[in-house]
Amino acid sequence: MNTTQLRCFLSVAEYLSFARAAEQLNMTQPAITHQISSLEKELDTKLFVRTTRSVTLTGAGQTFLNDANNIIKIEYAAKSRIKKDAYTNIQLFNIGFHTELELNLFPKILKNLCREFPSIQPNLKMLPARSLRNLLETEQIDVMLSFHIDNEIKSPGIYTELCRRPLVCAMSPTNPLAQKNMLSLENLQNEHIFLYPTHKNPSIMARLQDHFVQSHPPERLTYTDNSSCALTMIRSGLGITFLPDLIPLRFPDVAYVPIENSEQISYGIYHQMTAKKPLLKKFVRELSLLFKETL
Numbered sequence: 001m002n003t004t005q006l007r008c009f010l011s012v013a014e015y016l017s018f019a020r021a022a023e024q025l026n027m028t029q030p031a032i033t034h035q036i037s038s039l040e041k042e043l044d045t046k047l048f049v050r051t052t053r054s055v056t057l058t059g060a061g062q063t064f065l066n067d068a069n070n071i072i073k074i075e076y077a078a079k080s081r082i083k084k085d086a087y088t089n090i091q092l093f094n095i096g097f098h099t100e101l102e103l104n105l106f107p108k109i110l111k112n113l114c115r116e117f118p119s120i121q122p123n124l125k126m127l128p129a130r131s132l133r134n135l136l137e138t139e140q141i142d143v144m145l146s147f148h149i150d151n152e153i154k155s156p157g158i159y160t161e162l163c164r165r166p167l168v169c170a171m172s173p174t175n176p177l178a179q180k181n182m183l184s185l186e187n188l189q190n191e192h193i194f195l196y197p198t199h200k201n202p203s204i205m206a207r208l209q210d211h212f213v214q215s216h217p218p219e220r221l222t223y224t225d226n227s228s229c230a231l232t233m234i235r236s237g238l239g240i241t242f243l244p245d246l247i248p249l250r251f252p253d254v255a256y257v258p259i260e261n262s263e264q265i266s267y268g269i270y271h272q273m274t275a276k277k278p279l280l281k282k283f284v285r286e287l288s289l290l291f292k293e294t295l
Helices: 003-015 018-024 029-043 059-088 100-116 129-137 203-215 227-235 277-294
Strands: 048-050 055-057 091-097 120-126 143-147 158-171 193-195 221-223 240-244 255-258 264-271
Touching: 003 018, 003 029, 003 059, 018 029, 055 059, 091 100, 091 129, 091 277, 100 120, 100 227, 100 277, 129 143, 129 264, 158 203, 158 227, 158 277, 193 203, 193 227, 203 240, 203 264, 227 240, 240 264, 264 277
Parallel strands: 091 120, 091 143, 193 221, 193 240
Antiparallel strands: 048 055, 143 264, 158 240, 158 255, 158 264
């Protein structure tokens, strides 16, 4: 006896029709007949009286109806408990990032994480950096990817460095400056420059931007909240911008030229002390390996 037989029996008993039972269970009528015949053979009794015009339950069928219903209810309750336990064991892992460039980091890393931690449910949040910091401080996310802001008054969490890289100038490959091996600040005096709010930047980048705010005409400066927006503009040949040289986050259709005497900027992960430690260690290790492979 199996639950398929019982469901077929209950459906025929409800509709008193093999044809309607087959339609309701999305089975063929011969398949329903076969299941009922197998059940009757196993129970060694007839459950239905069948004529060319009607189907009715036998006395044994009427008695068995309550038992069949109870067995199906027990099966449903058992499956519900198992599903509930599985859901209870799910471990959410909330990851914050603020540019679409960082999305390229996640497919391989999350695949490896899910293989080692089958119960995790990754949750990706792309939000402005300030919003992510608030979420991290209130433990609504577990980690956030970010440059290390060395001039901030309050850190949003514990910082783990992934790499340190110099600044590069990003531009369209059609820009004549893209052919140079190295750029000085003087080389950029005639360029339209996309800048970022100073309070969101490491002090190294903030100082570089301040230089151009002082020396550049305002009409050749445009402010944007994130690097993805700036890169979209420069890919169309509308100007240049500055970024740390993070090779895994590069766009293939953008030229990146080193800046002369550039200091290095730290890129890494902020997290809380209460973050899932084994999971966090694996996440940091996978990211570190990715950067080591490409830098």
